[in-house]
Structures are given as C-alpha cells and as structure tokens.
Amino acid sequence: MLSHEINQMLPFILQRENVARYEAGVVVIGDRRKYPFERAFVRCPDVESVAHAIEIMVTQGGGPSLAALYALASTARQVEGKPPAQINETLEKARARLVRTRPTNTALALRLEAAMQAAKAAIQQGDPVEPALLDWIEKSRDQAYENYAKTARHGSSLMSDGDGILTMCFAETAFILSLSMAKESGKELQVYVPETRPYLQGARLTAPSIHELGIPVKVITDNMPASLFDQGKIQKYFTAADLITLDGHVVNKVGTLQNAITASYYGVPYFAYCWGLDPSKPDRASIVIEERSPSEVKTCRGAPTTLDEIDAYYPAFDITPPHLVAGIITTSGVHSPYTLSNLING
Amino acid sequence: MLSHEINQMLPFILQRENVARYEAGVVVIGDRRKYPFERAFVRCPDVESVAHAIEIMVTQGGGPSLAALYALASTARQVEGKPPAQINETLEKARARLVRTRPTNTALALRLEAAMQAAKAAIQQGDPVEPALLDWIEKSRDQAYENYAKTARHGSSLMSDGDGILTMCFAETAFILSLSMAKESGKELQVYVPETRPYLQGARLTAPSIHELGIPVKVITDNMPASLFDQGKIQKYFTAADLITLDGHVVNKVGTLQNAITASYYGVPYFAYCWGLDPSKPDRASIVIEERSPSEVKTCRGAPTTLDEIDAYYPAFDITPPHLVAGIITTSGVHSPYTLSNLING
Numbered sequence: 001m002l003s004h005e006i007n008q009m010l011p012f013i014l015q016r017e018n019v020a021r022y023e024a025g026v027v028v029i030g031d032r033r034k035y036p037f038e039r040a041f042v043r044c045p046d047v048e049s050v051a052h053a054i055e056i057m058v059t060q061g062g063g064p065s066l067a068a069l070y071a072l073a074s075t076a077r078q079v080e081g082k083p084p085a086q087i088n089e090t091l092e093k094a095r096a097r098l099v100r101t102r103p104t105n106t107a108l109a110l111r112l113e114a115a116m117q118a119a120k121a122a123i124q125q126g127d128p129v130e131p132a133l134l135d136w137i138e139k140s141r142d143q144a145y146e147n148y149a150k151t152a153r154h155g156s157s158l159m160s161d162g163d164g165i166l167t168m169c170f171a172e173t174a175f176i177l178s179l180s181m182a183k184e185s186g187k188e189l190q191v192y193v194p195e196t197r198p199y200l201q202g203a204r205l206t207a208p209s210i211h212e213l214g215i216p217v218k219v220i221t222d223n224m225p226a227s228l229f230d231q232g233k234i235q236k237y238f239t240a241a242d243l244i245t246l247d248g249h250v251v252n253k254v255g256t257l258q259n260a261i262t263a264s265y266y267g268v269p270y271f272a273y274c275w276g277l278d279p280s281k282p283d284r285a286s287i288v289i290e291e292r293s294p295s296e297v298k299t300c301r302g303a304p305t306t307l308d309e310i311d312a313y314y315p316a317f318d319i320t321p322p323h324l325v326a327g328i329i330t331t332s333g334v335h336s337p338y339t340l341s342n343l344i345n346g
Numbered sequence: 347m348l349s350h351e352i353n354q355m356l357p358f359i360l361q362r363e364n365v366a367r368y369e370a371g372v373v374v375i376g377d378r379r380k381y382p383f384e385r386a387f388v389r390c391p392d393v394e395s396v397a398h399a400i401e402i403m404v405t406q407g408g409g410p411s412l413a414a415l416y417a418l419a420s421t422a423r424q425v426e427g428k429p430p431a432q433i434n435e436t437l438e439k440a441r442a443r444l445v446r447t448r449p450t451n452t453a454l455a456l457r458l459e460a461a462m463q464a465a466k467a468a469i470q471q472g473d474p475v476e477p478a479l480l481d482w483i484e485k486s487r488d489q490a491y492e493n494y495a496k497t498a499r500h501g502s503s504l505m506s507d508g509d510g511i512l513t514m515c516f517a518e519t520a521f522i523l524s525l526s527m528a529k530e531s532g533k534e535l536q537v538y539v540p541e542t543r544p545y546l547q548g549a550r551l552t553a554p555s556i557h558e559l560g561i562p563v564k565v566i567t568d569n570m571p572a573s574l575f576d577q578g579k580i581q582k583y584f585t586a587a588d589l590i591t592l593d594g595h596v597v598n599k600v601g602t603l604q605n606a607i608t609a610s611y612y613g614v615p616y617f618a619y620c621w622g623l624d625p626s627k628p629d630r631a632s633i634v635i636e637e638r639s640p641s642e643v644k645t646c647r648g649a650p651t652t653l654d655e656i657d658a659y660y661p662a663f664d665i666t667p668p669h670l671v672a673g674i675i676t677t678s679g680v681h682s683p684y685t686l687s688n689l690i691n692g
Binding site for chain 2: 036037168192194195196197198200203204207208211216217218219220221222223224225226227228230231253254255257258259261262265294297298300301302303304305306307309310311312313314315318319
C-alpha cells in the first residue's frame with residue numbers, strides 16, 4: 001500500500017499532517033493533550049520549543065520522532081550558509097537535546113542518528129542541509145507508513161470475527177490500521193480501552209480513533225481489565241511497545257504489564273506491535289525507565305485528585321517479560337519473543 | 347478497646363460523627379464525594395433522600411449502613427403514634443427502599459433486618475419506636491467499633507516493620523486502625539494507594555486518612571501496581587471486602603481482582619478484611635454484581651475524559667477467588683478462605 005492510501009484509512013489524529021508537519025522552519029505539532037475536545041496544534045519555531053513540547057506530552061507514540069526530525073531541519077535552516085563545522089556542531093547539539101526528551105523509547109534516538117547521516121552527506125557535498133533533511137524525512141516517513149501497513153496486516157490476521165479485544169494506552173497506527181483492515185474483511189470486533197491514567201491516552205486518543213473507524217469500542221477505567229477477562233469478554237490483548245529488547249522484554253506504558261499478567265492468568269494471548277529493534281538494547285538491564293513527576297499523578301485533566309501535601313509515584317513505563325508475550329508483530333510476521341535476535345542478525 | 351477510644355485513633359473521615367449522625371429526624375451524612383477538598387455534609391430529612399444519597403455515592407464503605415439505620419429511625423419518627431400496623435408497614439417500605447440502594451454489599455440489608463427486629467419489639471410493647479431504634483443503633487455502632495478494633499489487631503499483626511503495603515479503594519476503619527496500631531508498635535510502613543477510578547476513593551479518602559495518621563503514603567494510578575510489585579516495593583496487599591462468600595470469594599471494588607492476580611504472580615500475600623458473613627451468600631453464583639451507569643466512567647471530578655458519543659462499561663465490583671486469597675481477617679483471627687463456613691456454623 002502507498003503512504004497516502006494508508007493515510008486515508010486512518011482517523012484524524014493519526015493522519016500524518018496532524019501528527020506533525022513542517023511549515024517554513026516551524027514545526028507544527030498536533031496537540032494530543034487537548035484532543036479530542038479540541039483539534040489544536042502547537043507551533044514550534046526552534047529545537048528548544050520542540051524538545052519542550054515533547055517533554056510536556058504535546059505528542060506521544062510516533063509523534064516525538066517526527067517532530068524531532070523536523071526540529072533538526074528547522075535547526076539546519078537557521079544555520080544555512082554557515083561554515084560546515086558550525087552547521088555540524090549546531091545539529092549535533094540539537095540532536096543531543098532532542099534525544100534527552102525520551103529516555104525509554106529509543107526510536108527517536110535511532111531516527112535522529114539516521115537523519116544526521118543524511119545531513120552530514122549534504123554538508124560534505126556542500127548541498128543545502130534543510131532540503132536534504134526534509135527529503136530524507138519524507139522518504140523515511142513514507143517508508144514508515146508502508147511498514148505500518150505490513151505490520152498491521154499481520155496484526156489483523158490475529159483478530160478473529162467476534163473477538164473482544166483489550167488494548168492499553170494508544171497503540172497508534174499499526175494497531176488502528178489492523179482494526180481497520182479486520183473491519184474491511186468483515187470481522188466484527190468489540191474493543192475495550194482502558195482510559196490510561198494519568199494522561200488518559202486511552203479515553204482521549206484510542207477510543208475516539210476506533211469510534212471514528214466505526215468499530216464498537218467501550219472505555220473502561222484502568223482497574224477493570226481483570227473484571228472483563230473474568231467475564232470472558234476478552235479474547236486477545238494488543239499493545240504497542242516503546243521498546244522491545246532483543247531477548248523479548250516489552251517496554252510500554254505503565255499498566256501493560258498487569259494486563260499481560262492478567263491475560264496470562266486467563267489464558268488470553270498478548271501481542272505487542274514492534275516498530276523495530278535496537279541492537280543496543282539486548283535485555284532488561286539495558287532499559288532506562290522514565291520516572292515522571294509525581295505531581296502528574298495527582299491531577300486529572302487539570303483538577304486535583306488528592307491533597308497537595310500527599311506524595312505520589314509515577315513510573316511511566318513497565319516491562320513485560322517474554323514468557324507473558326504470545327507474539328511480537330513486525331513487518332515480517334508475528335514472531336516468538338524468544339527469536340528476536342535472529343531477526344536483527346538475519 | 348472502647349468505642350470512643352477507637353474513634354480518637356481514626357482520621358477525620360472515619361470518626362463516627364463524620365460518617366453519619368442523627369439530628370432530630372434528619373440524617374446528616376459526611377459527603378465523601380467532596381472530601382478531602384471540602385469537609386461537607388448532606389442533610390437528609392427522609393428515607394428517600396437518604397436512599398438517593400447512598401445511590402449517588404455521598405457515602406460508601408460502612409457509611410451506607412449507618413445512614414440507612416438512621417433513615418429507619420427518621421421514618422419511625424414520622425409515624426410515631428400511628429396504629430402499629432401502619433408503623434410496621436411504613437418501616438418495611440422504608441427498609442425495602444434502602445436495601446435496593448446496594449445490591450452487592452449485603453451488610454446494609456442484614457443490619458436493617460436486625461434493626462427491624464428492635465423496631466418490632468418496641469411496636470409490640472407499645473413503646474415509642476424512634477428512641478428504641480436509636481438506642482439499638484448506638485449499641486450496634488459501639489459493637490461495630492469494638493469489632494473493628496479486634497479485627498484491626500489481627501490485621502496489624504500481619505504487617506512487618508519495613509513493609510511496603512498495597513491497598514485498593516478505601517478499606518475503611520479496620521484497615522486504617524491496623525496501620526495506626528502497627529505505627530504505635532514502632533513498625534515503619536510505606537503504603538501505596540491506587541487512586542481508584544472513577545470515584546478516586548483511594549486518592550481522596552484512603553491517602554489523606556493515612557497521611558493524617560503520619561504514615562508514609564504514595565498515591566499511584568490504577569495501572570501502576572504491577573510496576574511496584576515488579577520493583578519489589580510491595581510485601582503485603584490488603585483490601586476491605588463488600589462481601590465474602592462462605593466458600594471464600596472476595597467481592598470488592600473493581601480492581602481488587604487484578605491486584606490479587608498480580609500479587610499472586612509475584613508471590614505476595616493478599617489479605618481481605620471481613621465485616622461478617624452472610625449465610626445467604628454461599629458461593630459466587632449467589633453474588634449480584636452492581637453495574638453502574640457507563641457515564642460515570644467517562645468523567646473524572648466532573649470533567650469529561652472522552653467524547654460524549656463514546657460508549658463505556660462500569661462493573662462496580664469484581665470477585666477474587668479463594669486460591670488468590672492468603673487470609674480473611676475477622677474479629678476472631680486470620681482465617682483461610684476455605685474454612686469460612688466453619689466460622690458461621692461454629
């Protein structure tokens with residue numbers, strides 16, 4: 001499938017121009033904090049404002065990577081015509097700042113590294129860097145969408161007519177496309193979406209996206225999945241993954257693990273979508289879990305949930321071990337979590 | 347321990363006069379929806395307003411029982427001096443209305459039935475019914491607090507110095523007293539409290555209560571317990587129970603089950619506090635799970651969490667099977683969930 005065809009199968013929030021786009025040096029990022037109540041965008045004129053937007057969760061999932069790449073192009077625009085060494089140094093600084101925004105999901109770091117190669121090639125050849133980067137980003141983005149479609153096809157093959165499906169947080173394009181493909185092939189599904197506190201990505205992003213596709217969806221709170229399993233309402237559990245280690249540990253939004261433990265208890269398979277593998281992440285010891293500010297736990301849509309003087313704790317991600325994972329969904333198929341290192345070496 | 351001594355060991359919200367009190371026919375109920383942001387009370391002049399207050403969650407836990415008993419006294423006051431048959435009929439109607447407010451937790455039904463015996467004895471002897479009921483309620487309440495203290499002593503014995511303790515929802519007097527006793531005996535504890543969506547009883551009631559006792563407490567969201575278990579932060583898991591069947595199934599606020607499954611996966615024991623046993627609830631087939639309006643899932647402190655047109659699902663309770671329960675804490679000790687029918691027959 002072509003990138004623009006895939007785009008048309010997606011709900012508003014996942015259409016590429018609504019994730020992040022580039023307008024003459026300004027990075028325009030879809031504001032997922034306000035969605036679905038508002039369809040707003042944040043305009044970032046430089047790398048610092050993009051980095052800040054990523055840190056304060058204006059975007060998430062695949063969004064930070066794309067926004068960060070455009071921030072690199074914006075940086076190149078600002079130093080266009082300067083000596084090569086200065087361009088290179090400025091871009092390297094920008095890259096380092098952007099990488100620091102997301103310690104857990106290394107997709108962003110890997111894509112920035114690849115983009116830097118394209119920038120360096122342009123610098124060496126004396127070509128203007130901004131258009132070279134934008135060209136690389138567009139090709140890379142098209143490739144990403146084609147990969148989403150391949151991955152989604154495999155995910156969709158795991159969904160059976162009549163399935164109740166549990167997810168967590170916002171599993172983004174590959175998962176949503178899988179649902180869309182399953183629907184197109186006549187499968188009737190019922191999706192259950194935990195709201196995903198504290199930022200409510202499930203209630204705000206996932207549920208409206210699935211509803212927009214015309215697929216039945218129900219929002220639940222994060223304490224309800226076991227009740228649904230116990231009632232026999234769930235046949236499959238799917239999530240995205242911020243990172244999957246080469247030995248099959250799935251790192252994803254906190255809550256993924258307890259649903260995986262519960263799924264295993266009830267004999268329901270858990271599948272994780274994989275955006276790719278990072279050779280520098282062989283095992284759980286190599287994972288950095290981002291701990292966010294406790295204050296974020298103590299509000300919901302701006303309103304306090306407890307007293308100010310009460311402490312809180314916010315581990316943003318958890319780690320699901322491979323024995324709880326039925327399969328890793330990739331562009332090349334659904335793999336055992338125990339064979340991933342073959343994929344990267346093969 | 348005497349009832350008033352126990353009262354002094356409790357945080358504001360659990361002090362008996364703040365749960366519910368009786369003022370010349372008016373039932374004054376502590377408004378747990380507004381706590382801890384406001385210390386407000388709802389004044390209910392008749393049985394219908396009390397029933398409505400229970401249904402809209404003005405109070406919960408042990409609160410509905412006490413408020414319902416006072417509603418019976420208030421009803422008696424309104425028909426004082428009428429013919430015995432009319433008094434009896436009016437009280438029976440009031441009782442039926444109050445029982446309907448809580449299909450899952452049958453403590454309320456059982457206590458109303460016992461109170462009706464006291465009312466009927468007064469009617470038969472031609473005594474005024476309101477004071478007879480108030481006298482019965484006071485004795486019954488004192489007995490309840492003494493039972494809390496006995497139960498709490500057993501709960502406290504399960505808490506070890508240095509323990510990380512997980513709870514769920516608001517486990518009320520017996521649990522909070524256990525913590526208080528553990529602290530008095532010099533044990534250092536760290537309590538983790540899931541916020542308990544959608545009504546946030548954990549964040550609003552449990553965490554402030556524990557904080558008021560000077561015990562370290564951290565609020566987490568409902569998707570975080572597994573992350574804490576995985577990090578080795580939890581050594582014991584305690585909850586209250588709305589109902590425990592004679593064959594050891596624990597019915598409690600939704601979310602209790604998935605924490606129990608996760609606790610079992612990590613080898614951490616789960617203990618449930620028991621208010622008593624109901625001979626009419628032998629097994630899980632006898633349990634009625636209250637399903638509340640889906641709309642309640644879609645707001646948090648009044649703010650919408652998703653779009654209005656999106657569906658939701660709200661099972662208010664879940665059922666934890668006995669093989670996931672390490673012990674049932676009662677006035678007489680910590681019992682195996684498999685031996686409860688002996689307690690009621692013995």
